[in-house]
Amino acid sequence: MVGRKLAAALLVLAGSYAGLAPASAATPGWHLVFSDRFTTLRSAHWTANWLGSPGQITEPPNSYELAAIDPGRASFTKSGLGLSARAVPWTASDGTSFPYRSGAITGYQKQGYLPPLMAVARLWVQCSSQQQIADWPSFWLVGDPYNWPQGGEIDIMEGLGGVAAWHAHFVDANGVEGPGGVAPGNWCGWHTFRVVWNSDGRLGWQYDKTWVGHVTGYTATTPEFPVIMYSMAPQGTGLSGCPPACGGPVSTNTRLRAAWIRIYHWQ
Numbered sequence: 363m364v365g366r367k368l369a370a371a372l373l374v375l376a377g378s379y380a381g382l383a384p385a386s387a388a389t390p391g392w393h394l395v396f397s398d399r400f401t402t403l404r405s406a407h408w409t410a411n412w413l414g415s416p417g418q419i420t421e422p423p424n425s426y427e428l429a430a431i432d433p434g435r436a437s438f439t440k441s442g443l444g445l446s447a448r449a450v451p452w453t454a455s456d457g458t459s460f461p462y463r464s465g466a467i468t469g470y471q472k473q474g475y476l477p478p479l480m481a482v483a484r485l486w487v488q489c490s491s492q493q494q495i496a497d498w499p500s501f502w503l504v505g506d507p508y509n510w511p512q513g514g515e516i517d518i519m520e521g522l523g524g525v526a527a528w529h530a531h532f533v534d535a536n537g538v539e540g541p542g543g544v545a546p547g548n549w550c551g552w553h554t555f556r557v558v559w560n561s562d563g564r565l566g567w568q569y570d571k572t573w574v575g576h577v578t579g580y581t582a583t584t585p586e587f588p589v590i591m592y593s594m595a596p597q598g599t600g601l602s603g604c605p606p607a608c609g610g611p612v613s614t615n616t617r618l619r620a621a622w623i624r625i626y627h628w629q
Contacts, residue, residue: 390628390629391628391629392480392626392627392628393626393627393628393629394624394625394626395475395625395626395627396473396475396623396624396625397622397623397624397625398622398623399442399621399622400438400442400443400620400621400622400623401438401439401440401442402438403436403438403467406472407469407472407473408467408468408469408472409467409468409469409470409472410433410436410465410466410467411431411432411433411466411468412431412466412468412591413468413470413507414431416433417433418433419431419432419433419452419463421454421458421460422460422464422593423507423593424595424605424606425458426595426596426605426606426608427460427498427593427594427595428460428461428462428594428595428596428609428612429447429460429461429462429463429464429592429593429594430452430454430460430462430463430464431463431464431465431466431591432450432452432463432464432465433465434463434465435447435448435463435464435465435592436465436466436467437465441619441621442619442620442621442622443467443590443619443620444465444617444618444619445464445465445466445467445499445590445591445592445617445618445619445620446464446465446592446615446616446617447462447463447464447465447497447592447594447613447614447615447616447617448462448463448464448614448615449461449462449614450462450463462594462614464497464591464592464593464594465591465592466589466590466591466592466593467589467590467591468587468588468589468591469587469588469589470507470587471587472587473587473588474585474586474587475503475585475586475587475588475625475627476583476585476586477559477560477561478558478559478560478561478627478628479558479559479625479626479627479628480556480557480558480559480625480626480628481503481518481556481557481559481588481623481624481625481626482554482555482556482557482623482624482625482626483501483518483554483555483590483620483622483623483624484552484553484554484620484621484622485499485501485519485552485553485554485555485590485618485619485620485621486551486552486618486619486620486621487499487519487521487526487549487550487551487553487618488550488613488616488617488618489550489551489610490524490610490611490613492611493548493550494524494525494610494611495521495524495525495526495549495550495610496521496610496611496612496613496616497521497592497593497594497595497609497610497611497612497613497616498520498521498522498592498593498594498595498608498609498610499519499520499521499591499592499593499618500517500519500520500521500589500590500591500592500593501517501518501519501520501555501588501589501590501591501620502515502516502517502518502520502588502589502591503515503516503518503557503559503586503587503588503589504516504586504587504589505582505584505585505586505587506584509584510531511531511532511533511539511540512532512533512582513582513584514531514532514580514581514582514583514584514586515529515530515531515532515582515586516529516530516531516557516559516565516580516586517529517530517531517542518555518556518557518567519545519549519555519567519569521609521610522544522598522601522604522608522609522610523597523598523599523600523601523603523604523607523608523609523610524597524598524599524610524611525544525545525610526544526545526547526549526569527542527543527544527545527601528542528543528545528557528567528574528575529541529542529543530542530565530577530580532580532581532582533581534579534581535579535581540577540579540580541577542575542601543574543575543601544601545567545569545572545574545575546574547569547572549569552621553569553570554569554570555567555568555569556568556569559580563578563579563580563581564576564577564578564580565577565578565580588623588625590618590620590623591618592616592617592618593608593609594609594612595607595608595609596608596609596612597609597610597611597612598610
């Protein structure tokens with residue numbers, strides 16, 4: 363259950379950012395519809411790979427990625443979720459080889475949410491000694507992964523080229539894919555990452571207490587499922603290099619940690 367202090371904070375949030383708060387209910391407010399502290403793999407809600415059967419090692423979402431998605435790289439403890447990377451090669455049935463393995467959890471075919479929605483997670487992001495985000499950690503929502511980007515994708519936080527970024531992937535009325543941007547600041551260590559998805563297509567991203575991005579006209583209408591993933595890709599130096607240079611400093615023995623995830627619906 364949501365504690366009183368957090369519930370009060372969410373009400374303040376809704377009031378302070380009324381531009382993203384629908385006002386259709388008689389007594390409107392954010393209502394918790396899903397939460398997880400990741401002390402164990404809840405198989406009714408998550409699969410620890412990318413679009414595969416439980417326990418299966420799978421290829422990653424993109425062909426240019428360097429790491430297969432291995433359920434063995436996802437750990438669940440009293441401290442939460444850990445997704446780690448290791449230099450352990452794996453070859454897919456089609457002969458594609460990956461020099462690394464990393465971890466992910468997805469709600470594919472087990473969860474699906476429509477706006478008005480708020481998704482928030484407490485994540486620990488690992489960085490290099492130069493304060494660059496290592497590899498390609500991410501927290502996102504995605505609709506139909508086999509009809510992308512028309513099915514929609516909301517990247518709440520991803521480390522791209524060593525920095526924290528947000529994106530909305532969709533096709534707008536002019537046939538142009540949606541935008542994104544970089545969140546200024548140091549996002550190494552523990553932080554809270556949030557997106558608000560409004561029914562009229564407005565999106566807002568908040569990192570800790572700072573609003574870092576806004577988008578209007580998000581047209582995706584497919585129910586979207588959450589993903590927390592630790593990917594690896596060639597190292598980039600800016601958003602324009604992705605793909606294929608999407609990662610930060612390539613590193614093994616690194617991880618992305620999640621203390622919790624919470625999803626709210628406005629009623």
